[in-house]
Amino acid sequence: MADFDFLPVFQPGWVWLAGAGPGDPSLLTLGVHSALQQADVVVHDALVGGDVLRFVRPGALLDYAGKRGGRPSCRQDDITAKLISLARAGKRVLRLKGGDPFMFGRGGEEALALSRAGIPFRVLPGVTAGIGGLAYGGVPATHRGINAAVTFLTGHGADGAPPDDLDWGAIARGAPVLVIYMGVHHMAGIAERLIAGGRSPAEPVAVITDASLPSQRVVEATLATAAATIATEAVRAPAMIVIGEVVRLRAELDWVGRFVTQAEQPLAQRA
Structure with missing residues (x-):
């Protein structure tokens, strides 16, 4: 020991x-x-x-x-x-x-x-969920050849709305990958601000709920469709939102979905 x-x-x-x-x-x-x-x-x-x-x-x-x-x-x-x-x-x-x-x-x-x-x-x-939660969702926060910077931000201001004291245009242009905490309920407004700031409506988005837990769920969309997908799929908080080309790597890096079987579950959860 x-x-x-x-x-x-x-x-x-x-x-x-x-x-x-x-x-x-x-x-x-x-x-x-x-x-x-x-x-x-x-x-x-x-x-x-x-x-x-x-x-x-x-x-x-x-x-x-x-x-x-x-x-x-x-x-x-x-x-x-x-x-x-x-x-x-x-x-x-x-x-x-x-x-x-x-x-x-x-x-x-x-x-x-x-x-x-x-x-x-x-x-x-x-x-933090912005690092560990993304990893469990199969999305690296940084990846060589895709992004050398990442921005973390909250989608929930003190008044409960998307924070208006942020320079959304600068955020849209500032980093290839954005990781948003507490943004599920305000995805429509966030997407609108980011697209107005220059982000592509077709940019991939992943929403990771209950990150690292057995109930973890990942929903993918684009920046233009993310808000509608969140509503249609009844995505609930707590959730992390990641925007950027790194989301496309999930097809190969979704280790939880591809490899975590009953054998890898904790002893207490095995049948």
């Missing part, structure tokens, strides 16, 4: 901001797994699944603090205040988010609040 005593010790009164990855528990980092084993309280988001939470040590408190667009959600101010209060009470507080805490996860906001309150904290990065 490997010796993991090089991993940091979770001290009372600290908050660790951690990313749980896109869903598959095998994508947890050693640091996050260790944190789950040491924490007194795990304040977790809606996208953190039960398979990940199985690693929480017995006796630790699970505190749900999910935020989902269009649904009743915890207020960010209340979540931050809870983290500070628990830390001041001497608890080892793990703030567990899906993906990576600093990639559209408000981890930076929470870290700033902790810093200003004098609470010591550590950041444990996670595998």
